Amino acid sequence: MDRRIRDHAETLVDWSARIERGDNVVVRVGEGAHDLGVAVAEQLGERGANLLACYDSEELTSAYLRAHDGEFDADPDYERVLYERADSVLSLRGTRNTRESAAVPEDTQREYARTREAIREARLNTDWVSTVHPTRALAQQAGMGIDAYRDFVYDAVLRDWAELATEMEQLKEVLDGGREVRIRKDDATDLTLFIDGRTAVNSTASVAYDSHNLPSGEVFTAPYDTAGQVVFDVPMTIRGTRVEDVRLVFKDGVVVDWEAASGGEIIESILETDGGARQLGELGVGMNRGITRPTDQILFDEKMAGTVHLALGRAYDACLPDGESGVDSAVHVDLITDMRAAGTTLTVDGEVIQRDGVFRWEDGFSP
Amino acid sequence: MDRRIRDHAETLVDWSARIERGDNVVVRVGEGAHDLGVAVAEQLGERGANLLACYDSEELTSAYLRAHDGEFDADPDYERVLYERADSVLSLRGTRNTRESAAVPEDTQREYARTREAIREARLNTDWVSTVHPTRALAQQAGMGIDAYRDFVYDAVLRDWAELATEMEQLKEVLDGGREVRIRKDDATDLTLFIDGRTAVNSTASVAYDSHNLPSGEVFTAPYDTAGQVVFDVPMTIRGTRVEDVRLVFKDGVVVDWEAASGGEIIESILETDGGARQLGELGVGMNRGITRPTDQILFDEKMAGTVHLALGRAYDACLPDGESGVDSAVHVDLITDMRAAGTTLTVDGEVIQRDGVFRWEDGFSP
Numbered sequence: 001m002d003r004r005i006r007d008h009a010e011t012l013v014d015w016s017a018r019i020e021r022g023d024n025v026v027v028r029v030g031e032g033a034h035d036l037g038v039a040v041a042e043q044l045g046e047r048g049a050n051l052l053a054c055y056d057s058e059e060l061t062s063a064y065l066r067a068h069d070g071e072f073d074a075d076p077d078y079e080r081v082l083y084e085r086a087d088s089v090l091s092l093r094g095t096r097n098t099r100e101s102a103a104v105p106e107d108t109q110r111e112y113a114r115t116r117e118a119i120r121e122a123r124l125n126t127d128w129v130s131t132v133h134p135t136r137a138l139a140q141q142a143g144m145g146i147d148a149y150r151d152f153v154y155d156a157v158l159r160d161w162a163e164l165a166t167e168m169e170q171l172k173e174v175l176d177g178g179r180e181v182r183i184r185k186d187d188a189t190d191l192t193l194f195i196d197g198r199t200a201v202n203s204t205a206s207v208a209y210d211s212h213n214l215p216s217g218e219v220f221t222a223p224y225d226t227a228g229q230v231v232f233d234v235p236m237t238i239r240g241t242r243v244e245d246v247r248l249v250f251k252d253g254v255v256v257d258w259e260a261a262s263g264g265e266i267i268e269s270i271l272e273t274d275g276g277a278r279q280l281g282e283l284g285v286g287m288n289r290g291i292t293r294p295t296d297q298i299l300f301d302e303k304m305a306g307t308v309h310l311a312l313g314r315a316y317d318a319c320l321p322d323g324e325s326g327v328d329s330a331v332h333v334d335l336i337t338d339m340r341a342a343g344t345t346l347t348v349d350g351e352v353i354q355r356d357g358v359f360r361w362e363d364g365f366s367p
Numbered sequence: 368m369d370r371r372i373r374d375h376a377e378t379l380v381d382w383s384a385r386i387e388r389g390d391n392v393v394v395r396v397g398e399g400a401h402d403l404g405v406a407v408a409e410q411l412g413e414r415g416a417n418l419l420a421c422y423d424s425e426e427l428t429s430a431y432l433r434a435h436d437g438e439f440d441a442d443p444d445y446e447r448v449l450y451e452r453a454d455s456v457l458s459l460r461g462t463r464n465t466r467e468s469a470a471v472p473e474d475t476q477r478e479y480a481r482t483r484e485a486i487r488e489a490r491l492n493t494d495w496v497s498t499v500h501p502t503r504a505l506a507q508q509a510g511m512g513i514d515a516y517r518d519f520v521y522d523a524v525l526r527d528w529a530e531l532a533t534e535m536e537q538l539k540e541v542l543d544g545g546r547e548v549r550i551r552k553d554d555a556t557d558l559t560l561f562i563d564g565r566t567a568v569n570s571t572a573s574v575a576y577d578s579h580n581l582p583s584g585e586v587f588t589a590p591y592d593t594a595g596q597v598v599f600d601v602p603m604t605i606r607g608t609r610v611e612d613v614r615l616v617f618k619d620g621v622v623v624d625w626e627a628a629s630g631g632e633i634i635e636s637i638l639e640t641d642g643g644a645r646q647l648g649e650l651g652v653g654m655n656r657g658i659t660r661p662t663d664q665i666l667f668d669e670k671m672a673g674t675v676h677l678a679l680g681r682a683y684d685a686c687l688p689d690g691e692s693g694v695d696s697a698v699h700v701d702l703i704t705d706m707r708a709a710g711t712t713l714t715v716d717g718e719v720i721q722r723d724g725v726f727r728w729e730d731g732f733s734p
Contacts, residue, residue, distance in 0.1 A: 024445040029422045034398070041427040045434030050443035055396045055422035060408040067412030076417035078391040078452035085445035 001035060004154040008131070009039035012090060013047065015161050016129045016206050016214045021048040023087040028056040032135035033094030040090060056091065058100035065104045065112060072115040083122035094133035098141050127207040131157070131214040142295035155290035156215040156300060164217060165204040168287055170361055171219045171353070175200035178348035181223070181283060183230065183308060185344040188247065189337065191230040193223035193283050198319050210318065217288025217303040222319035222326045226250040226280050230310065234294050234301060234336035241266045246335055254278050270312055276329025282311035284334070285346070298334055306340040306357030368402060371521040376406035379457060380414065382528050383496045383573050383581045388415040390454040395423040399502035400461030407457060423458065425467035432471045432479060439482040450489035461500035465508050494574040498524070498581040509662035522657035523582040523667060531584060532571040535654055537728055538586045538720070542567035545715035548590070548650060550597065550675060552711040555614065556704065558597040560590035560650050565686050577685060584655025584670040589686035589693045593617040593647050597677065601661050601668060601703035608633045613702055621645045637679055643696025649678035651701070652713070665701055673707040673724030
């Protein structure tokens with residue numbers, strides 16, 4: 001077994017999920033994640049935790065849903081009680097075909113998800129962590145060979161997370177104490193976001209930080225107002241469509257003008273979802289230096305060091321003061337700007353925090 | 368997908384497990400049983416049953432157990448409540464390596480099983496069915512190529528079960544009303560078993576018949592006394608050792624002499640387990656005509672039409688009158704005699720029921 005698979009499992013079990021002796025652990029093994037499943041089982045055995053493996057297969061789910069008449073049972077309780085009694089749920093994603101569900105009608109998928117809402121809630125009430133095992137299907141989506149893709153995934157996952165958490169804490173402190181964030185890049189981007197009173201989240205791939213994805217590596221908060229314009233120059237696929245160079249213009253916190261080099265119809269459809277979809281629910285700063293290139297998977301791309309992402313739509317509760325509601329919307333769509341270009345800056349209350357993708361606490365930063 | 372995989376799934380869901388709309392179904396997918404898992408998911412979708420897939424992987428279990436210190440949690444309740452709320456558990460066995468657990472100490476396996484007794488009991492309290500998907504590992508153990516092995520498995524599984532159940536009912540009636548069963552084959556076998564007061568089970572691969580294995584196809588009862596001698600000429604592997612031509616001599620229901628052409632040390636160890644291990648707990652008659660050759664897997668071999676099997680050790684409760692206890696033992700080891708040879712007979716109270724492997728109700732039987 002690739003030594004890195006063991007290291008991945010150890011990071012997941014120790015740093016991310018904080019598994020202890022006697023914990024009831026559900027491991028959801030993706031179709032292509034068998035090898036990581038074996039490594040995780042070994043780690044759980046070493047720690048004396050309990051193991052129940054579920055099979056998270058797109059092919060099974062797709063066959064089931066295509067055959068079903070759509071009248072789903074409301075709240076199948078056997079799966080819910082399983083999660084209610086579980087301490088941790090480790091999801092080892094690793095699809096063998098990212099388009100397996102293409103033949104399942106969207107209505108059916110939505111209705112199935114709706115009737116499983118209580119199951120989902122029970123799962124999210126555990127110390128859950130979701131991670132990714134590198135499969136050929138994911139390499140294909142990333143436009144990479146499997147060997148290079150494995151290197152990519154393990155570079156992103158096998159970090160010194162404690163050290164990164166400490167570094168990220170510095171940015172969190174700046175954002176927590178700050179009022180006005182400004183992003184400037186060449187002539188096209190000059191955006192100001194207001195964040196005073198909001199709380200930044202140090203998302204460092206551990207339940208101890210209320211962070212549930214491995215890899216992670218971002219600090220994010222929820223702006224309450226936005227003005228100016230921004231171009232998102234990291235391409236991505238949204239709802240199956242390639243989206244490139246989206247430009248948004250904000251006034252009083254709302255998108256008042258927009259264009260896109262490609263995928264404009266998707267952006268239009270997003271903006272028309274509801275009122276919240278024309279506002280920004282999230283400002284996130286990628287800080288994972290193991291991720292050096294986009295791979296068209298948002299969970300990796302948005303963590304890339306030297307990028308900033310902004311989300312149209314819903315804000316995360318963790319960023320809001322008690323009792324205050326942030327942007328509300330049915331959507332939350334992240335868009336990414338690469339800050340690693342000469343003359344690009346991220347400032348908070350006039351102070352330069354990042355220049356050309358380098359933070360002020362890093363070597364080589366020239367204020 | 369091989370049409371036979373779909374037929375297998377349909378037989379499992381309809382004939383064997385009698386799945387209905389709204390049933391909570393746990394599908395335990397073996398490492399090599401993915402394709403059958405997809406077909407079963409499709410059948411469950413069609414019927415509007417609920418689906419939760421577990422991953423029954425020898426490699427995960429083996430890695431877990433090898434890493435564990437052996438101090439297992441008593442009764443991990445999350446898995447138990449899952450089965451307590453389930454209506455049916457479908458186990459799709461399909462190992463990729465029949466020897467995967469070779470490196471796990473037997474003590475560890477035993478202790479793990481012991482602490483999971485309540486989970487096992489909850490599972491056996493559902494309408495459970497266990498079946499086998501043909502894998503290369505199982506073909507290898509059977510000494511066959513994968514194509515021939517697939518033909519073998521589907522011939523055994525895809526029977527007209529309703530018709531076979533009716534035929535088997537005839538034998539059950541004979542045994543239920545009979546007192547003295549006699550098995551004779553050449554000079555080496557002449558055994559008499561007493562069964563009056565005992566109830567035969569029509570094991571026809573359906574929970575409706577309290578029969579939980581697919582394929583099945585045997586009628587069995589529990590003798591209370593045995594005399595004479597028998598040679599088991601169908602070779603098999605028991606506890607990793609090849610066992611051939613075991614000869615047992617009974618007096619007053621107990622083994623008083625024995626020999627074996629090979630594997631004698633295993634037979635000796637079985638006989639020395641406890642008092643019950645020297646008695647016969649089961650007389651079974653194979654009636655599945657889809658199984659025409661032994662493949663060194665007892666669940667197939669013992670169902671082979673034209674064979675009789677006898678088990679040293681524990682009797683099944685279903686065969687015993689209320690309140691009466693049969694042979695009690697820590698073991699239940701089946702041994703098989705091929706009845707398809709000239710001059711071989713199975714008689715009940717002096718009446719020939721089977722000659723040369725052919726029942727009296729079959730064409731070609733000459734009384």
